[in-house]
Amino acid sequence: MPTSDSQLLEGNKVRIGKQIVLPFSKAIEISLRGVKVRFWRSMITMSGIILAIAFMVSIWVSGAVLDGLRSKEVRDRQVLSQVAVETDKLVYRLADGTERTVELRRERAIRNTVTFVLNSKGYDVGGADAAKAAPETTKPRPEAEPARGAQAPAADMASAAKAKGGKDLWLVALSLCVAVVGIVNAMLMSVTERFREIGTMKCLGALDSFIVKLFLLESAFLGGIGTAIGVVIGLLLTSVSSLVSFWALREMILPAVSWGDVLQGVSVAMGAGTLLSVLGTVYPAIVAARMEPVVAMRQEA
Amino acid sequence: MIGQTIVRTKDVKRIYTMGNVTVEALRGINIEIRAGEYLSIMGPSGSGKSTFFNMVGGLDKPTEGKVYIDEVDVAQLDAYELAWLRCRKVGYIFQSFNLIPVMTALENVTLPMVFAGLNNDQARDKGMELLKQVGLDKRHSHKPFEMSGGQQQRVAIARALANDPAIVLADEPTGNLDLRTGTEIIEILQRLNKERNVTIISATHDMKMLKASDRVVWIRDGRVDKIEKREDLDIQIASVDGEH
Ligand SMILES: Nc1ncnc2c1ncn2[C@@H]1O[C@H](COP(=O)(O)OP(=O)(O)OP(=O)(O)O)[C@@H](O)[C@H]1O
Ligand SMILES: [Mg+2]
Numbered sequence: 001m002p003t004s005d006s007q008l009l010e011g012n013k014v015r016i017g018k019q020i021v022l023p024f025s026k027a028i029e030i031s032l033r034g035v036k037v038r039f040w041r042s043m044i045t046m047s048g049i050i051l052a053i054a055f056m057v058s059i060w061v062s063g064a065v066l067d068g069l070r071s072k073e074v075r076d077r078q079v080l081s082q083v084a085v086e087t088d089k090l091v092y093r094l095a096d097g098t099e100r101t102v103e104l105r106r107e108r109a110i111r112n113t114v115t116f117v118l119n120s121k122g123y124d125v126g127g128a129d130a131a132k133a134a135p136e137t138t139k140p141r142p143e144a145e146p147a148r149g150a151q152a153p154a155a156d157m158a159s160a161a162k163a164k165g166g167k168d169l170w171l172v173a174l175s176l177c178v179a180v181v182g183i184v185n186a187m188l189m190s191v192t193e194r195f196r197e198i199g200t201m202k203c204l205g206a207l208d209s210f211i212v213k214l215f216l217l218e219s220a221f222l223g224g225i226g227t228a229i230g231v232v233i234g235l236l237l238t239s240v241s242s243l244v245s246f247w248a249l250r251e252m253i254l255p256a257v258s259w260g261d262v263l264q265g266v267s268v269a270m271g272a273g274t275l276l277s278v279l280g281t282v283y284p285a286i287v288a289a290r291m292e293p294v295v296a297m298r299q300e301a
Numbered sequence: 302m303i304g305q306t307i308v309r310t311k312d313v314k315r316i317y318t319m320g321n322v323t324v325e326a327l328r329g330i331n332i333e334i335r336a337g338e339y340l341s342i343m344g345p346s347g348s349g350k351s352t353f354f355n356m357v358g359g360l361d362k363p364t365e366g367k368v369y370i371d372e373v374d375v376a377q378l379d380a381y382e383l384a385w386l387r388c389r390k391v392g393y394i395f396q397s398f399n400l401i402p403v404m405t406a407l408e409n410v411t412l413p414m415v416f417a418g419l420n421n422d423q424a425r426d427k428g429m430e431l432l433k434q435v436g437l438d439k440r441h442s443h444k445p446f447e448m449s450g451g452q453q454q455r456v457a458i459a460r461a462l463a464n465d466p467a468i469v470l471a472d473e474p475t476g477n478l479d480l481r482t483g484t485e486i487i488e489i490l491q492r493l494n495k496e497r498n499v500t501i502i503s504a505t506h507d508m509k510m511l512k513a514s515d516r517v518v519w520i521r522d523g524r525v526d527k528i529e530k531r532e533d534l535d536i537q538i539a540s541v542d543g544e545h
Contacts, residue, residue: 203360
């Protein structure tokens with residue numbers, strides 16, 4: 001290592017270049033320590049994003065629940081109209097070709113409940129009468145007709161869902177924006193609070209980019225943890241609210257939900273939450289990095 | 302062993318502007334500091350010691366004039382070179398210690414080594430060695446708030462030496478310490494100056510510092526008032542001691 005006087009400060013950038021390659025793992029280590037020490041306070045900083053993500057997840061997942069219930073309703077109607085119906089038994093043909101027999105009365109009751117509950121909650125899935133007509137007919141119908149019958153309400157549902165989804169999307173976006181503004185504000189305060197630490201690090205030879213890295217990593221970890229908490233809260237909220245809204249269908253909710261949808265929602269939320277908390281820290285991190293090392297010298301605490 | 306010129310300032314002025322108020326903190330300072338020297342900067346509060354000190358340490362740039370470290374104009378350095386200078390060429394000791402609160406003593410000492418690109422093992426061994434030199438190797442895993450002011454300042458000294466700097470800058474290193482601890486710190490600085498031949502530049506109000514110094518620069522109102530060699534100091538120190 002070049003440490004003797006004669007070698008110093010010859011403006012040799014190659015040698016200087018060597019010094020600045022700071023192992024990334026060290027930056028991670030230092031920022032993780034920061035996370036650990038300031039954890040509970042940081043979680044308060046992150047509460048905005050936790051709530052916004054919880055909101056986002058609950059909107060998404062309750063949408064998935066509703067979609068699951070609706071598509072089950074539509075699916076059932078088609079199944080009922082396509083499969084030969086015996087007097088009191090219904091034969092399902094599942095996607096993999098296996099057949100299942102259910103008691104017709106029970107099945108019809110459930111199906112009507114879905115339609116009734118969804119309708120009564122304001123999700124228009126068409127009249128229960130139309131659905132009732134199908135299994136009553138013992139002879140198999142031509143395929144085209146029930147398909148049309150099922151399509152019309154499905155299209156209605158889609159457009160209604162789209163309109164409602166648009167409004168929800170706005171609310172989600174708005175709450176995320178508020179959360180980001182909260183993070184920017186809290187991070188700026190944390191920067192002024194840590195000015196001495198930052199100044200000292202710069203006196204010890206930290207580059208601006210290292211300070212930026214430190215702050216961004218810290219907020220990525222915090223954002224990740226905060227988002228995960230938000231996701232859990234959102235899932236819990238949705239489970240409770242779905243159970244309350246669709247109590248009559250409680251046994252059907254779990255099988256009806258499309259888990260792919262839920263997973264997608266959760267991963268979108270994780271990505272968005274972490275990314276937004278990092279984005280919200282970019283400006284504060286730059287402010288921190290621009291801080292003059294002289295501030296470390298100032299005597300007042 | 303006093304060698305070549307390591308720091309040289311030429312007509313250094315520093316003017317602070319706040320709105321339409323300007324403060325001339327430095328009004329033209331010319332000074333030459335030699336490698337291996339123990340130099341104290343004395344002067345009343347507000348005379349510009351800290352300001353001058355920041356210039357020499359590459360922490361601030363003069364409004365006018367030049368600061369040369371190893372005959373390189375500090376104002377010409379870019380961000381990388383400045384970081385390099387701060388990391389390897391200069392060690393800083395602060396009045397308020399400025400240890401990183403979330404790190405242990407050893408981690409604080411090894412932080413500049415991390416910036417210099419040492420690997421973990423090398424850094425740990427060297428950090429322990431430095432802590433031993435300031436008598437704190439047993440407390441390597443303690444956080445700053447678990448240590449007394451004097452101990453914190455010793456950790457800070459070990460940290461200042463992390464990358465074997467040629468210059469150690471200490472702005473009132475004993476300012477927050479009591480008489481006895483302050484004396485200990487001065488003794489350590491003096492020993493390092495002798496053993497490692499580090500140039501020590503220290504701003505202070507502390508008359509105890511004078512005894513350790515090779516030269517004392519008196520600053521008044523942003524100007525060099527007088528420069529005294531140790532030989533000329535002895536009489537004064539005697540009289541200062543007499544006052545106690
Ligand atoms: N950042 C700043 N902005 C404006 N004025 C400043 C700033 N730093 C220092 N000054 C002014 O410059 C002058 C010299 O200040 P400096 O801190 O160098 O004094 P000092 O000799 O170190 O004093 P002390 O012994 O109290 O530490 C003072 O008048 C001070 O008010
Ligand atoms: Mg000062």
